[in-house]
Amino acid sequence: MEGVCAMEKGLNNSKRRLLELADFFKKYTDEEHTYSAVEICDFLAQKGIVAERKAIYSDIEALQESGYDILCSRGSNKGFFLADRDFQEAEARLMIDAIQTARFITAKKSNELVEKISGLLSKPVAEQMMEKIYINSANKGKNEEVYYNIDLLYKAICEKKQVSFFYYHHYVAKDLSIKMTERSFAVSPYALIWSNDHYYLVSNNNRYDNLMHTRIDRIKKVHILDRPIRPFSEVCEYRDTFDSADYEKKLFNMFSGTEQKVTMRCANSILEEIFDRFGDNTAIVSRNADNFTVTADVITGEGFISWVMQYGGRIEILAPQELRESVCHRVQDLLYLYRDK
Known part of the structure; x- marks a missing residue:
């Protein structure tokens, strides 16, 4: 009976050691932070787990067979490290940047999400990244629901x-x-x-x-x-x-309106902006040394008119006529507002 208990205790210790080792590689290692078998033994000892180097090598091999991309650096920074993760630093950075700029996410939720995402990286890399992250609560929503x-x-x-x-x-x-x-x-x-x-x-x-x-x-x-x-x-x-992607592409500042095929004469200097807004497959129907003419399907509401007016004389609406007149009315309203009183 005592022999059976000893075997179960040893098996449980091996399982715990393997779990702690897997967690160690995820949290603390990367290409710049490697650890030798002796250093890993010291880490496990702090967790109350006694292990020899031979057991560490065996556990690393078991983790590798389970899909962990654990490598051994042979250079000046010799030691074991986890080479491949579910998310690389650049990928985590992209997600964190999106959270920082998303105004609908509250400051509290933003910090919680950033902390979770940083946990996908090694602790040294995460700490370095967190030093450069600032959540501006003034630009964040207040709705915790x-x-x-x-x-x-x-x-x-x-x-x-x-x-x-x-x-x-x-x-x-x-x-x-x-x-x-x-x-x-x-x-x-x-x-x-x-x-x-x-x-x-x-x-x-x-x-x-x-x-x-x-x-x-x-x-x-x-x-x-x-x-x-x-x-x-x-x-x-x-x-x-x-088709939400197609619908969003036609919207301007999320204003509703009527979908129409619009023809615009645009200055050559804003070609990139036109492609950014309507896509690289935008239909250019004519061009000369100064401008080009395009057609696009858009939702022609207040949002679209405001978008056109931000370019001043660099965009002219050619068709439909009622849209052209709407832009003219908006210009006249501005002239009236800024007239000398």
């Missing part, structure tokens, strides 16, 4: 169920203080779109025959209703699948 709401909205979209929620926005009171007001909605949700560092719900307000966009960081008290969504084919051009 945002994670929960995203989960509920995504579930409703998958189940094709309507949702209800309250939408909050600021207003200036008579005493000049900034206050919040709320409005309730019941909508058919179709897609979640990340645009301009904000997250939006694309849906249909059951009272109208179009699409609406609501910022998720301003949504609270989401509830999934036991009612099927209105088919999106009744309120937009899509039939079988709501």
Whole structure:
């Protein structure tokens, strides 16, 4: 009986040693931070695990057979290290940068996410990276429900169920203080779109025959209703699948409007900006030494007009005529606003 207990104890010790060793390689090693078998034994001893170098070599071989890319450096920095990870430093950096700039994620959630992602790297690399990370809470949302709401909205979209929620926005009171007001909605949700560092719900307000966009960081008290969504084919051009990527490409600053084929004459100096906005397959119908003419399918609302006007005289709307007139009216409004009084 004592022999059986001793065997079980030794087996448990081997399992624990292997788990601690796997965790050690993930947390503390990389190409710049390698460890010898003796140093690994010292680390395990601090965890109360006694191991000899022979056992370490055997465990490393077992981890390698299980898929761990553990290598042994033969240069001046001799020792074992984990060479390949699920995420490399550059990949983790990209995700952290996205979290930093995402305004809909609160400062608290941003810090939690950054900490989780940094845990995918070795501790020395993560500590070096964290020294350069700053979360500006002034530019972050304050709605701590945002994670929960995203989960509920995504579930409703998958189940094709309507949702209800309250939408909050600021207003200036008579005493000049900034206050919040709320409005309730019941909508058919179709897609979640990340645009301009904000997250939006694309849906249909059951009272109208179009699409609406609501910022998720301003949504609270989401509830999934036991009612099927209105088919999106009744309120937009899509039939079988709501193509959120195609839809977002046509939008400008998430403003709604009417989809139209627009012809624009653009200065050659903004060719890159046009390609960035409409893609490398943008149809150029003519060009000369000063400008080029393109056509594109866009949603021509207030967002598109504002986008055109930021380029001043470098973009001219040629067609459709009603859009050209809308831009002219906006210019006239500006002239009136800035006239000498």
